[in-house]
Amino acid sequence: MQRMNPAEVAPQAYKAVMGLEKYVQTNVDHTVLELVKLRASMINGCAYCVDMHSRDALAGGESSRRLFAVATWREAPFFDERERAALALTDAVTRLGEHGVPDEVWDDAAKVWSEKELADLVVAIATINVWNRIGVTMRLEPPAQA
Numbered sequence: 001m002q003r004m005n006p007a008e009v010a011p012q013a014y015k016a017v018m019g020l021e022k023y024v025q026t027n028v029d030h031t032v033l034e035l036v037k038l039r040a041s042m043i044n045g046c047a048y049c050v051d052m053h054s055r056d057a058l059a060g061g062e063s064s065r066r067l068f069a070v071a072t073w074r075e076a077p078f079f080d081e082r083e084r085a086a087l088a089l090t091d092a093v094t095r096l097g098e099h100g101v102p103d104e105v106w107d108d109a110a111k112v113w114s115e116k117e118l119a120d121l122v123v124a125i126a127t128i129n130v131w132n133r134i135g136v137t138m139r140l141e142p143p144a145q146a
Contacts, residue, residue, distance in 0.1 A: 003138045017130055024124040028117075030060060032086050035079075036121070037128045038070050039087055040094045044132035051142030085109040086121055093125040 007014040024033060034057035041049035054067050069076035073087045089109045092101040109118055134140075 002140055006134055006138055017127070017134075020123065020127040020130070024120065024127055027120040028124045031057075031062065032083060032121070033124055034060060034062060035066075035070060035083055036086055036090045036124055038067060039073065039090045040125060040128045041132055042071055043091065043094045044129065044136060046132040046135040046140075048135045048140035048142050049128070049132055051146070055146055082112045085112050089121060090125050093122065094129055 028036075034053055037053040038050065038057065041053055057067055058064065066076075066078045069078050070087070073079055073084070079087065085108050088105050089101070092105045109121070113121060
């Protein structure tokens with residue numbers, strides 16, 4: 001059962017996170033952004049976000065085959081070099097440990113993304129992780145009917 005609606009209880013905080021969301025929506029490639037959101041949400045176990053971002057990606061023209069493969073992106077042949085770098089960075093940032101993001105992951109991303117694109121990608125990954133932590137903590141549930 002949902003614990004609370006953070007948008008109602010802390011509207012200014014919700015608005016601040018929504019500001020980040022609007023920024024990344026206008027500064028990160030839409031296809032990559034949806035893959036990143038879905039991957040981080042899978043790792044974090046946010047059912048609300050997995051549901052929302054998979055539906056958003058489908059509505060945006062993404063194939064169900066690629067979306068299912070996000071769970072096993074390293075083995076799936078459906079992603080290009082930039083998408084793979086973004087997904088690897090998503091994994092590293094989302095599972096951030098005491099040693100941070102490995103140089104190999106960062107270097108691979110820096111080879112295929114410009115400095116500005118990479119900065120925006122990191123902000124996008126951080127933003128979905130904020131949303132995931134809110135969703136999991138508040139026990140947000142996906143709608144029964146979509």
